[in-house]
Amino acid sequence: MLRRRVLFIGLAVLLATGIGHAEPALNIVIYGATGEIGTHIVREALQRDHRVTAVSRNPAGLEMQHPNLSTVKGDLLDRASVSAIVTGKDVVIVSVRGVIGDSATPESALQFIAAEMLVDVLFPMGDNAPRLIHVGGSGSLEVEPGVLFAEKLPKILLPKDLEVEILGQILALEFYRKVDDVHWTYITPPRNFTNGERSGVFRIGGDQALKDSRGRTRVSRADFAVAIIDEAEQAMYPRQRISVAY
Numbered sequence: 001m002l003r004r005r006v007l008f009i010g011l012a013v014l015l016a017t018g019i020g021h022a023e024p025a026l027n028i029v030i031y032g033a034t035g036e037i038g039t040h041i042v043r044e045a046l047q048r049d050h051r052v053t054a055v056s057r058n059p060a061g062l063e064m065q066h067p068n069l070s071t072v073k074g075d076l077l078d079r080a081s082v083s084a085i086v087t088g089k090d091v092v093i094v095s096v097r098g099v100i101g102d103s104a105t106p107e108s109a110l111q112f113i114a115a116e117m118l119v120d121v122l123f124p125m126g127d128n129a130p131r132l133i134h135v136g137g138s139g140s141l142e143v144e145p146g147v148l149f150a151e152k153l154p155k156i157l158l159p160k161d162l163e164v165e166i167l168g169q170i171l172a173l174e175f176y177r178k179v180d181d182v183h184w185t186y187i188t189p190p191r192n193f194t195n196g197e198r199s200g201v202f203r204i205g206g207d208q209a210l211k212d213s214r215g216r217t218r219v220s221r222a223d224f225a226v227a228i229i230d231e232a233e234q235a236m237y238p239r240q241r242i243s244v245a246y
């Protein structure tokens with residue numbers, strides 16, 4: 001009897017303090033797991049006890065090791081491979097960049113191609129489809145009413161591939177906004193990423209760039225990853241674009 005009471009009190013304390021959170025572990029696929037942002041997302045997901053499938057065209061390049069981490073060779077340009085990797089998973093996170101071919105059009109940005117590919121693969125899965133979280137680009141945020149950050153960038157100083165990627169991210173968001181039969185969330189970082197620590201304290205906004213008290217729009221990569229895995233766990237923003245910043 002006493003043992004049962006101690007167990008009950010212990011459980012109540014754990015729940016009250018949030019330690020050993022009750023969320024069931026998710027099966028999360030991460031495209032871009034070798035990337036600057038993706039590495040932080042992988043780390044955050046593992047820290048919260050989720051099972052991570054890290055995708056890379058060259059998985060030997062993935063140095064992280066963890067019992068809940070599996071690595072798989074995959075390419076977002078290969079539909080059969082995408083379909084095989086995402087089937088049966090809970091969440092797919094896409095945090096990739098690149099420009100395909102030399103047309104230099106926004107349609108050639110991997111961020112847009114990935115959005116189209118994943119929606120195309122997930123749609124036929126219906127209710128069994130994993131949720132999709134897309135790491136967006138800050139060029140798509142409004143810096144003043146009706147004016148996107150992308151429109152304010154000095155084109156002359158911008159490398160051509162970066163310009164294509166920025167426009168590709170805007171196109172990807174426009175594309176998602178027409179998709180009402182796949183559970184997507186487009187999460188946009190602010191203009192600047194920092195190397196700061198994981199604080200777990202940030203704000204969630206919408207289409208307007210969030211500024212801190214000194215007019216800066218920034219967040220650490222580690223905190224951005226917290227926001228991504230929060231959404232993976234809580235599915236708070238279905239078919240919406242949100243932004244993250246201090």
Ligand SMILES: NC(=O)c1ccc[n+]([C@@H]2O[C@H](COP(=O)([O-])OP(=O)(O)OC[C@H]3O[C@@H](n4cnc5c(N)ncnc54)[C@H](OP(=O)(O)O)[C@@H]3O)[C@@H](O)[C@H]2O)c1
Binds near residue numbers: 061
């Ligand atoms: N302020 C901002 O708005 C801002 C700043 C930085 C980044 N971002 C966004 O954040 C996202 C990630 O950027 P990042 O800087 O972390 O990128 P990154 O370090 O350059 O990494 C790019 C990733 O894309 C993956 N990739 C490339 N081609 C692929 C393909 N065909 N199939 C599957 N994966 C492929 C690479 O994986 P493998 O080479 O291992 O296959 C790599 O992990 C992008 O969407 C970018 O636009 C936004």
